[in-house]
Amino acid sequence: MVRRARRINRELAEVYPYAHPELDFRNPFELLVATVLSAQTTDLRVNQTTPALFAAYPTPEDMAAAVPEKLEEIIRPTGFFRAKARSLIGLSAALRDDFGGEVPGRLADLVKLPGVGRKTANVVLGNAFGVPGITVDTHFGRLVRRWKWTEQEDPEKVEAEIAAIFPKSEWTMLSHRVVFHGRRICHSRKPACGACPIAGLCPAYGEGETDPEKAKKLLKYEMGGRPGQRLSPPPDYPGSPAPPLGAG
Numbered sequence: 001m002v003r004r005a006r007r008i009n010r011e012l013a014e015v016y017p018y019a020h021p022e023l024d025f026r027n028p029f030e031l032l033v034a035t036v037l038s039a040q041t042t043d044l045r046v047n048q049t050t051p052a053l054f055a056a057y058p059t060p061e062d063m064a065a066a067v068p069e070k071l072e073e074i075i076r077p078t079g080f081f082r083a084k085a086r087s088l089i090g091l092s093a094a095l096r097d098d099f100g101g102e103v104p105g106r107l108a109d110l111v112k113l114p115g116v117g118r119k120t121a122n123v124v125l126g127n128a129f130g131v132p133g134i135t136v137d138t139h140f141g142r143l144v145r146r147w148k149w150t151e152q153e154d155p156e157k158v159e160a161e162i163a164a165i166f167p168k169s170e171w172t173m174l175s176h177r178v179v180f181h182g183r184r185i186c187h188s189r190k191p192a193c194g195a196c197p198i199a200g201l202c203p204a205y206g207e208g209e210t211d212p213e214k215a216k217k218l219l220k221y222e223m224g225g226r227p228g229q230r231l232s233p234p235p236d237y238p239g240s241p242a243p244p245l246g247a248g
């Protein structure tokens with residue numbers, strides 16, 4: 001199983017060399033806020049919402065002092081906006097009061113912030129601080145169970161079992177690759193097995209559509225030729241249009 005798991009990871013690395021977090025962010029605070037907002041909605045929806053949010057409240061101090069109704073109005077499109085607004089104001093106040101207005105780079109500190117669980121903490125650690133972390137979201141859990149890497153349902157137990165299969169250096173990118181695969185091909189209800197590059201390694205092959213033509217029709221995730229949902233990608237973002245000649 002371990003050998004096959006590592007092979008799947010290697011194959012996915014070739015299929016998704018550009019795997020990355022799909023939330024737009026410019027600093028750890030923005031990533032933390034975007035990740036809290038991403039619960040129960042798409043990264044695209046979050047990316048459409050955060051520019052106005054960060055224009056209104058660029059720092060934890062600003063967000064902690066927000067009028068709740070005004071903040072709720074801005075984040076309403078992401079759903080569960082009252083609870084999310086409470087989390088954002090609460091975590092901003094905690095950053096201001098306990099961490100000098102900075103996002104801490106330790107799991108133990110991050111999970112104490114209101115609305116921040118292990119998943120959010122690992123996203124922030126892995127992508128804003130370069131600390132290896134396995135992010136168990138709905139896609140990750142579903143795929144690793146399909147591949148029989150674990151039978152656990154509890155995200156913390158899943159995280160521990162997968163951590164034992166891979167070296168730390170792989171954790172963050174493995175998380176991105178698996179989520180990329182879950183969003184694009186190995187869907188929850190209709191996995192596109194007939195269009196899946198790792199079908200030969202997958203114990204769950206056949207759970208979804210195996211006819212290649214029909215399977216291909218299930219793939220409609222990428223936006224405008226870009227491999228992902230970021231709307232304000234950094235300049236080195238894979239798939240970003242090449243800068244105009246003479247620029248930079």
Ligand code: SF4
Pocket residue numbers: 146185186187191192193194196197198199202203204205206207208
């Ligand atoms: S073969 Fe099917 S179930 Fe297995 S990873 Fe591919 S899409 Fe998912």
